[in-house]
Amino acid sequence: MSGRSTFYVTTPIYYVNDVPHIGHAYATLACDVMARFKRLDGYDVHFLTGTDEHGQKVEKAAEAAGLSPQAFTDKVSQSFRDLIGVMNFSPDGFIRTTEKRHYAACQALWEKLVAAGAIYLGKYAGWYSVRDEAYYADSETEVGTDGKRRAGPVGNDVEWVEEPSYFFKLSAWGDRLLEFYDKHPRFIAPDSRRNEVISFVKGGLQDLSVSRTSFSWGIPVPGDPKHIMYVWLDALTNYITECGYPDESNPLWRFWPADLHIIGKDIIRFHCVFWPAFLMAAGVPPPRRVFASGWWTTEGQKISKSLGNAIDPVAATAEFGLDPFRYFLLREVPFGNDGDFQRRALIGRLNADLANSYGNLCQRVLSIVAKNCDGKVPPKGTLVAADAALLDRAKGLLAVVRAEFDEQAFHRALTSIWEVIADANRYVDAQAPWALAKTDPVRRDTVLWVLAETIRRITLLVQPFMPDSTAKILDQLAVPADARAFAAFDRELEAGTVLPKPQGVFPRFAEPAAAAS
RNA sequence: GGGCCCGUAGUUCAGUGGUUAGAACGAGCCGCUCAUAACGGUUAUGUCGCAGGUUCGAAUCCUGCCGGGCCUACCA
Numbered sequence: 187m188s189g190r191s192t193f194y195v196t197t198p199i200y201y202v203n204d205v206p207h208i209g210h211a212y213a214t215l216a217c218d219v220m221a222r223f224k225r226l227d228g229y230d231v232h233f234l235t236g237t238d239e240h241g242q243k244v245e246k247a248a249e250a251a252g253l254s255p256q257a258f259t260d261k262v263s264q265s266f267r268d269l270i271g272v273m274n275f276s277p278d279g280f281i282r283t284t285e286k287r288h289y290a291a292c293q294a295l296w297e298k299l300v301a302a303g304a305i306y307l308g309k310y311a312g313w314y315s316v317r318d319e320a321y322y323a324d325s326e327t328e329v330g331t332d333g334k335r336r337a338g339p340v341g342n343d344v345e346w347v348e349e350p351s352y353f354f355k356l357s358a359w360g361d362r363l364l365e366f367y368d369k370h371p372r373f374i375a376p377d378s379r380r381n382e383v384i385s386f387v388k389g390g391l392q393d394l395s396v397s398r399t400s401f402s403w404g405i406p407v408p409g410d411p412k413h414i415m416y417v418w419l420d421a422l423t424n425y426i427t428e429c430g431y432p433d434e435s436n437p438l439w440r441f442w443p444a445d446l447h448i449i450g451k452d453i454i455r456f457h458c459v460f461w462p463a464f465l466m467a468a469g470v471p472p473p474r475r476v477f478a479s480g481w482w483t484t485e486g487q488k489i490s491k492s493l494g495n496a497i498d499p500v501a502a503t504a505e506f507g508l509d510p511f512r513y514f515l516l517r518e519v520p521f522g523n524d525g526d527f528q529r530r531a532l533i534g535r536l537n538a539d540l541a542n543s544y545g546n547l548c549q550r551v552l553s554i555v556a557k558n559c560d561g562k563v564p565p566k567g568t569l570v571a572a573d574a575a576l577l578d579r580a581k582g583l584l585a586v587v588r589a590e591f592d593e594q595a596f597h598r599a600l601t602s603i604w605e606v607i608a609d610a611n612r613y614v615d616a617q618a619p620w621a622l623a624k625t626d627p628v629r630r631d632t633v634l635w636v637l638a639e640t641i642r643r644i645t646l647l648v649q650p651f652m653p654d655s656t657a658k659i660l661d662q663l664a665v666p667a668d669a670r671a672f673a674a675f676d677r678e679l680e681a682g683t684v685l686p687k688p689q690g691v692f693p694r695f696a697e698p699a700a701a702a703s
Numbered sequence: 704g705g706g707c708c709c710g711u712a713g714u715u716c717a718g719u720g721g722u723u724a725g726a727a728c729g730a731g732c733c734g735c736u737c738a739u740a741a742c743g744g745u746u747a748u749g750u751c752g753c754a755g756g757u758u759c760g761a762a763u764c765c766u767g768c769c770g771g772g773c774c775u776a777c778c779a
Contacts (some may be wrong), residue, residue: 201779243778309775321777356776378708382774385706395777417779446751455776518715524772534728542741550738557737601727611742620737690739 190230194441195220197235198449199424202262203243204270208482208497208527209450212515216479216594217448219516219551223591226671232441234428235270236281237263241417245403251304255403259284272500274653281424283405291427292420293408295468298432299354302489304467310395313344319349341411352397352413359463360391366462367447374458375477376522382620383458422461426470438598444473448594453480466479477594480524497527506695509652510536516596516651536695539546543607544648545692548659550614551637552561552688558623563638563664564631565681573636576613579606580643584675587647596651603647610640638663639679644677655691662688 197214200206212233221233239259263282270277281288299305312321313335318458322555335344367373367384372378397413398404404414424429425444430436448456449457454476462472484497499550503511514532519525543644569577583606590599614637640664647655649670660670664683 187706203779238779241779292766312777378773386774386776389706389775392776416777417776421779451773453779455774456779459776520716526715528714534714538728541739546739546741548738550742552738556736604727613739615735615743616765618735618737620735623737692739694739694741 189227189396190524192325192441192445193221193231194429195224195227195231195233195423195446195448196428196444197277197533197596198447198453199236199238199283199421200244200266201241201243201491202266203236205262206266206499208499208502208515210266211269211273211499212482213448213479214269214275214277215273215512216477216521216596217446218273218277219512219650220446220448220594220595221276221278221589222653226646226649227675228586228671230440232279232428232438233277233534234279234281234425234643235266235275235277236279236424238264238417238421238424239263239282239284240404240414240420241521242401242403244402248403256284263640269499272503272508276653279428281428283420284423285427288420288424288427290424291431292405294414294432295423295426295464295470296415296419296632297408298468299464302469304355304358305352305396306355308351308353308393309346309348310353311346312633314347324344349399350413351395351399352407352410354396354419354460354464354467356391356394356460356463359466362466362497363387363391363463367468370474371470372453372475373462375475379454379458379522384453385541386455387459391459397702418460419457419464422456422464425473426465431470443471445475447473447476447592449476449478451480454478465618478522478634480519480522481585483524483526485528486526506532506536510540510692510695511654513540513600513651517600519597521594533695533697536692539604540692541694543611544644545690547607547611547614547637548641548645549660549688549690551634551641552662552685554623555634555685556618556688557630558619558627559634561685561687562641563679563681563683563685566635566639566678567628567632569632569636572613572616573632574637576606576609576640579609583643583647584672592629599647600651603644606640609645610637613637613640635679642679643675646670646672658689658691662686693694 195217197217200210217233217235221231223640225231237259244259245255248255267280314321335426364384364387367380374383390430394417396419397407398416399412401412404417405420407413407415424446428443429438429442433439457476465472471482479638482497517535518531583603587599590602617633619630619633622633642665645656645659662685663679664685669677
């Protein structure tokens with residue numbers, strides 16, 4: 187009822203077959219930064235994450251662990267909840283697909299699709315490998331020299347199996363999807379992914395099997411409980427479950443359609459083809475934008491369980507600090523590209539960008555203020571051209587950063603901010619306030635005011651990326667809690683405000699010394 | 704097989720026809736001393752994957768080749 191614009195951002199819901207790693211942390215971090223930015227910018231924000239807990243794989247993993255599926259998912263889901271604290275994420279909701287509300291939403295959506303004539307009962311047929319307990323596409327199988335068909339040249343024997351299955355008439359949606367992509371050019375990002383999806387849809391769509399009878403850990407099809415809903419129909423629905431679907435009078439329904447689904451590039455088809463088709467068929471508006479993030483490698487190598495080279499967010503934040511880790515992930519790699527996690531690169535960013543440029547800027551300015559200005563914000567005197575130039579660049583940053591956030595171009599937002607940090611460091615050297623202290627205290631005060639004010643603006647904009655560190659810097663500038671949102675971007679520092687004693691916020695990282703020689 | 708993308712300084716990348724190809728980090732030198740030995744200035748480094756072609760002119764367009772990646776639907 188606030189009348190503010192809403193902003194709904196979601197992470198993928200994470201499959202509980204895996205413990206959290208950098209990929210999960212990364213996608214959620216991007217959402218978190220997005221959510222924090224929009225909150226600061228005055229939006230009514232809802233940020234959702236959660237876990238995807240159904241399917242045959244979970245059923246088996248639970249069995250292997252000697253637990254019931256529910257007990258197993260309770261346990262693994264908790265490890266994703268724990269990541270929220272570790273990474274200082276700020277979700278407004280956490281959904282589990284095993285919740286009652288989600289069953290209700292999925293079944294309601296199903297019934298809507300049936301009523302719309304989008305679902306029919308047919309037969310799912312394919313090459314089935316008993317050993318693998320999996321179906322293979324025709325193209326994935328080969329007939330060997332002995333005349334037997336196998337899953338690939340060295341795979342297990344497959345046989346032709348048919349089981350009853352409900353189908354979604356995806357084949358009817360090709361043209362409408364293409365029209366939708368055409369009318370909503372921002373729907374899929376980055377562009378390379380958009381091209382991929384469009385060419386996939388242009389290649390023709392087949393009806394999609396949306397139920398299984400081969401396992402039971404899932405949501406039963408209404409009226410035909412032998413059938414369990416296809417896990418993706420189940421999983422995708424979480425985004426509207428959260429908003430109360432099918433109850434459009436739910437207060438959270440105001441957030442639908444979602445403004446942004448951030449996902450991994452592996453699940454783009456589900457989000458960009460199936461999901462809008464399901465929704466349009468059910469008469470629900472599709473989401474506004476899907477952004478596919480890339481993958482991380484480690485020191486040039488693919489992350490794999492056998493190499494044991496996965497980046498553990500808990501270990502990384504413990505060693506380098508939470509905010510530097512958050513900063514690195516979003517600064518190092520253009521969002522949407524694949525990235526390589528290099529220890530050396532992280533330390534380089536930490537020392538060069540955080541300790542030397544930003545941290546040291548704050549420290550040198552606040553120290554001079556503490557020593558020369560009685561620990562208070564100095565008076566702003568007459569501004570000269572150099573002062574106005576720096577202040578104008580800092581002022582202009584909000585619009586620049588806002589535009590980059592609209593594209594999820596986090597690295598460019600940070601680059602723009604850091605250009606002004608470099609300007610500010612140059613300005614310190616050029617104005618030499620330590621020299622002015624002896625010759626012209628009035629001018630010195632103005633210079634220091636300009637610098638403190640510039641740091642204030644910069645720091646407001648860095649808040650989404652590094653919430654804890656920026657809070658400390660804003661504390662040192664005595665910026666009140668109610669003046670930290672962008673609505674207060676132009677509320678300048680007031681002369682005479684008492685400042686606390688400055689303290690370094692981004693210490694340099696030194697490699698633990700090797701054994702003395 | 705078909706489709707799409709990429710290959711530019713030690714490193715990460717920007718640059719899609721037009722002056723001596725740019726930035727950051729790293730390296731050398733100089734300056735400063737407020738500051739977390741931080742900051743500023745400055746210098747150097749490239750056959751722009753290879754070979755042809757189009758053009759007055761190509762990193763930028765075309766062709767071929769070499770190298771790398773992604774997509775080619777129902778495991779998430």
